[in-house]
Amino acid sequence: MNKRKLYNGLMLALVLLFALIGPVMNVHAQEAEAPKKKLIMGTSPDFPPFESVDAKNTGDIVGFDIDTANLILDELGYELQIQSMDFNGLIAALQAGRVDFVMSGMSATEERKTSVDFSEPYYYARNSIVSKAEHSYETLEALEGLVVGAQLGSIQEKVAYEVPNPADVRKLNKVPDLVQEINSGRIAAAIVEDAVAVDMTNANPGLVMNFLPSEELDNGYAIAFPKGSPYVEEFNTVIAKFHEDGTFEELKQKWFPEPKNNAGSDKLIDFSVLEGYVPYIMKGVGVTLLFTLVSALLGLILGSILSLFKISGIKPLMWFATGYTSIFRGTPLLVQLTLIYYATPQLTGYDIPALLAAGLAFGLNSAAYLSETIRAGIMAVDKGQQEAAIALGIPYRKMMISIIFPQALRNILPALVNECVALIKESSLVSVIGVADLMRRADIVRADTFRSFEALLLVAAIYYVLVLILTSLARMLERRLRRGD
Incomplete structure (x- = not known):
């Protein structure tokens, strides 16, 4: 009996213990599972x-x-x-x-x-001077009267202005562009941070670097x-x-690598530097085509609506369509793109994705141009078509969708193709907001190899092939429409 009571007492104690510890353990488990x-x-x-x-x-x-x-x-x-x-x-x-x-x-x-x-x-970094091997500049004074380069917005840009009486200070967006400018002879030297300069000279044996006497940057990174x-x-x-x-x-x-002698290619053109990078660049084709398709569809839909506003005869709609066209045709596309990308979260709190911002900017811009093209196509349709539809009692909306619009689109098909071609080529602008399209990927390869010509030529060829395919499809569609006349 005593054993029975002892057993029951132990079980009750264990139950109470788990009842007390359980919530604590559960809290810790929840804390461990809580996402960072x-x-x-x-x-x-x-x-x-x-x-x-x-x-x-x-x-x-x-x-x-x-x-x-x-x-x-x-x-x-x-x-x-x-x-x-x-x-x-x-x-x-x-x-x-x-x-x-x-x-x-x-x-x-x-x-x-x-x-x-x-x-x-x-x-903390040190500044260095990168130049061609035959001109080994060791001080800023040695660059007097020469054209000097630096990355735009960098601390090295300020150092470049400390060169006594420079012929010019060339400011470029990307460090690989400085390499290209040195190799082409447009600038005599570039002011670059030490670790980056090592990579530059390792990839380009024709270049040398020399540390500036100053010990380190004033504030560091x-x-x-x-x-x-x-x-x-x-x-x-x-x-x-x-x-x-x-x-x-x-x-x-x-x-941070050590400087190497003859580590890179010194050939003027060497496509072997792209080995391993081609698959990465080709992934940008899908992004470019998706962006172009979304922008073209948005531009066509909005452009059609705006064109109807312009011929509606309703003053407020006509004023709106005219004002819209004037604004989007009168301001640079790059400004529209950066405004939508950076201003949207600031004004609305919505963190708009880069690809969506690009699609909106290009679609809205395209709509302004297409509205005039579509309006001209509608006006070019024989008036007898509209009069016949009215005589047959066909409603206005059905008449526009089924009769007028198909004929207008057939008339302006070459102009629509030209707009799509322009969208494909202008899509390279979206790289400035980080969209990983073809141009952005080419810039990344340039940054990695410190060589520009090979990557840019490959991307130019890809764009050309895409445009050829688009124009070939448009010709096939145009021939088919003519056979249907």
């Missing part, structure tokens, strides 16, 4: 070894900055999401709330501090945040820790 908060990092992946695209393998963005960001966020318990865009758009993306922070080899200059907040520097960001102090704590425990030194050994 995601932070979006903006970067321009054309600055190896700090950030570049592993185009030959996974297609992921890799580099010193990427590893640094992953380690910092892992330490703080956040999840990293990377947003690719041009360097010139990074500050705008921060201010528009499209990204939470920026890491892209960015120096914390006084001018930038007026727009964004910076962390403590995580890397730092992480940029929107004004008043709560993450600055958290990041600074981890950055200080990584400086102390040698984490940054380990990353430097991993990512």
Whole structure:
């Protein structure tokens, strides 16, 4: 009996114990299963070894900055999401709330501090002069009276202006463009950060680099945040820790190569440098075609509506259609694209995807041009067609859809094809907001190889083939329509 009571007592104690511990264990389990908060990092992946695209393998963005960001966020318990865009758009993306922070080899200059907040520097670099091997410039004074290049918006651009009486300071969007300018003789030398200069000279044996006497950049490379960001102090704590425990030194050994002699190709044209990159570039064909199709359909639908407004005889609709056409034909397409991409989240809070922003911008712009083309096609249809339809009692909507519009579209088919061809070619503009189309992928390959001609020629050939296919299909359709007359 006593054993029975003892057994019951133990069981009751276990039940109470589990009743007390269970909720605690459940809370911990829920905490463990709770997803990490995601932070979006903006970067321009054309600055190896700090950030570049592993185009030959996974297609992921890799580099010193990427590893640094992953380690910092892992330490703080956040999840990293990377947003690719041009360097010139990074500050705008921060201010528009499209990204939470920026890491892209960015120096914390006084001018930038007026727009964004910076962390403590995580890397200090030295400036160097890159030039042709036969001209080994070692000081800024040696560049006096010469044309000097630097990346637009970089700290090196300021250093370039310190050259005594330069003939010109050529500012280019991308570092690979500087290599092309040196090789073509348009600039005598370029001011580049040391680790990038090593990659440039390794890939181009005809180039040499020389460190400038200054020890390091004034402020070093730092992480940029929107004004008043709560993450600055958290990041600074981890950055200080990584400086102390040698984490940054380990990353430097991993990512910063040693200068090599004759590591790259010195041929004027060498398509072997594209080995392994062609499949990556070809993936951009699908993006380009999808974007073109969406833009063309949107432009055709909106253009048809606008053309009907213009011939409706209703003053408000006519004024709206005329004003719309005037605005979209009178402003640059690139301005419309960047406005939609950056202003939409700032004004509405909706983080519009880059591809959707591109489709809208090109579709709205195309509609303005097509509205005039479609209106002309409608006006070209014989008036007897409309009079006959009215005499037969056919409703206006059915008459336009079934009788007038088919004839108008057949008349303007060549103009529609020309618009589609223009959309395919102009789609290269979407690369400025990070859409991975053909041109964007070519830029990434240029950044990786520091050679421009081969990648650009391949992309030009792909665009040409796409246009040939489109025009051939249009001719087949036109012949079929003529046989149906």
